[in-house]
Amino acid sequence: MRTVDLIAKKRDGGELTAEEIAYLIDGYCSGDIPDYQMSAWAMAVFFRGMTARETADLTMAMARSGDQIDLSGIEGVKVDKHSTGGVGDTVTLVLAPLVAAAGVPVAKMSGRGLGHTGGTIDKLESIPGFCVERTKEEFIRQVNECGVAVISQSGNITPADKKLYALRDVTATVNSIPLIASSVMSKKIASGADAIVLDVKTGSGAFMKSLDESMALAQAMVDIGSQVGRETVAVISSMEEPLGSAIGNALEVKEAIKTLKGAGSKPLLELCLALGSYMLVLGKQADNYEEARARLNDVLASGRALEKFKQFIAAQGGDPACVDEPERLPCARRRIPVECPSEGFVSSVDAEQIGIAAMMLGAGREMKDSRIDWSAGIELRKRIGDPVSMGETIAELHFNDTDRDRLDAVRQRVRSAFSIAGAPPEPRPLIYAVVTKDGVKTWTE
Ligand code: URA
Numbered sequence: 001m002r003t004v005d006l007i008a009k010k011r012d013g014g015e016l017t018a019e020e021i022a023y024l025i026d027g028y029c030s031g032d033i034p035d036y037q038m039s040a041w042a043m044a045v046f047f048r049g050m051t052a053r054e055t056a057d058l059t060m061a062m063a064r065s066g067d068q069i070d071l072s073g074i075e076g077v078k079v080d081k082h083s084t085g086g087v088g089d090t091v092t093l094v095l096a097p098l099v100a101a102a103g104v105p106v107a108k109m110s111g112r113g114l115g116h117t118g119g120t121i122d123k124l125e126s127i128p129g130f131c132v133e134r135t136k137e138e139f140i141r142q143v144n145e146c147g148v149a150v151i152s153q154s155g156n157i158t159p160a161d162k163k164l165y166a167l168r169d170v171t172a173t174v175n176s177i178p179l180i181a182s183s184v185m186s187k188k189i190a191s192g193a194d195a196i197v198l199d200v201k202t203g204s205g206a207f208m209k210s211l212d213e214s215m216a217l218a219q220a221m222v223d224i225g226s227q228v229g230r231e232t233v234a235v236i237s238s239m240e241e242p243l244g245s246a247i248g249n250a251l252e253v254k255e256a257i258k259t260l261k262g263a264g265s266k267p268l269l270e271l272c273l274a275l276g277s278y279m280l281v282l283g284k285q286a287d288n289y290e291e292a293r294a295r296l297n298d299v300l301a302s303g304r305a306l307e308k309f310k311q312f313i314a315a316q317g318g319d320p321a322c323v324d325e326p327e328r329l330p331c332a333r334r335r336i337p338v339e340c341p342s343e344g345f346v347s348s349v350d351a352e353q354i355g356i357a358a359m360m361l362g363a364g365r366e367m368k369d370s371r372i373d374w375s376a377g378i379e380l381r382k383r384i385g386d387p388v389s390m391g392e393t394i395a396e397l398h399f400n401d402t403d404r405d406r407l408d409a410v411r412q413r414v415r416s417a418f419s420i421a422g423a424p425p426e427p428r429p430l431i432y433a434v435v436t437k438d439g440v441k442t443w444t445e
């Protein structure tokens with residue numbers, strides 16, 4: 001086989017065989033195929049696309065390129081959840097204990113955050129004593145005993161994807177649906193998932209700006225799941241504002257606790273219930289969505305989800321008393337309000353800008369080895385649709401030793417992240433549609 005022939009075949013609209021795709025991925029990973037040839041191939045894929053079969057073969061070739069986590073020692077169907085491009089993933093903090101309390105084993109390996117996207121691992125580490133390092137055996141034992149474990153990703157998962165993603169980033173080939181879909185799915189499959197629930201964000205703050213593109217991405221990932229025997233459901237949700245009202249590590253843990261008590265922000269709880277219900281269905285803990293949803297409501301109302309969160313924290317060495325006394329979590333020394341610059345109604349809140357502002361206060365890493373301030377972050381006081389008057393507090397900054405100039409820049413950024421309109425915006429759905437192996441369901445709630 002010659003790489004140049006495979007590039008030409010794709011350039012001319014041909015369909016590559018599984019062997020040809022494996023040849024390209026293995027050769028690229030080992031260094032036998034140079035960046036310039038892989039770039040040309042990625043660009044050919046960008047213009048010509050891939051069939052569902054090719055996309056599934058590419059996914060599996062990348063999944064096989066490094067470590068493959070074996071979770072067969074855990075009883076039950078391991079359902080993983082992934083969110084494409086959200087800011088502040090408080091969802092995982094709520095979902096993990098919620099679905100574990102309903103019987104779905106949660107065995108999650110998660111990453112640290114970089115830039116404006118917070119990592120679940122960093123959030124958990126803000127809980128005093130919480131340890132994210134566990135051996136493989138301890139990890140599996142904990143899931144079997146407690147129902148949930150979340151540890152820091154180690155080892156070498158999908159090196160082919162890492163290398164190809166970095167190349168796509170500098171060759172204008174990121175925005176290709178088969179390349180994105182295979183990238184996301186390869187990581188989930190290598191991490192040992194039997195089934196996958198995806199939260200595909202759409203809107204100004206998302207990777208895919210239009211609903212059509214988001215639907216196509218969702219469909220491509222569901223198709224990969226069907227082809228490779230990992231049932232996949234994709235929920236398309238709006239990203240016109242951050243889901244929760246807290247952005248920052250300990251602040252998000254506090255919001256997750258509030259949500260598990262039934263008192264958090266409504267969109268956050270709603271999306272967790274929708275994603276969690278599909279996790280129960282794929283995890284064979286409920287026969288259908290309605291039954292799953294009723295189970296989750298029961299697990300929340302009875303306090304079992306909250307109790308599971310305490311067990312989970314204790315199992316990883318953290319202080320479970322934080323759940324009843326959130327003031328035990330790190331708390332910033334200083335807080336200042338951000339005032340609304342004009343009068344009207346909130347029409348959108350740019351999640352990415354809020355994420356960057358929180359990072360500037362110390363909640364995230366500007367560089368790979370920056371230290372995080374667990375207590376720093378932003379609390380949003382207004383949401384889409386809320387009426388606001390000039391000078392009213394729209395957000396509150398939590399920080400310790402941010403200097404004056406930086407604080408001014410953060411305030412300005414938060415103010416600009418809020419769009420204020422003269423009239424209330426048209427109400428928009430939080431969830432647009434759900435793609436399953438049986439087709440597309442538009443959402444009507
Ligand atoms: N996220 C990924 O993991 N891969 C992509 O290709 C794009 C977004």
Ligand code: CA
Nearest residue numbers: 075076103104
């Ligand atoms: Ca079970």
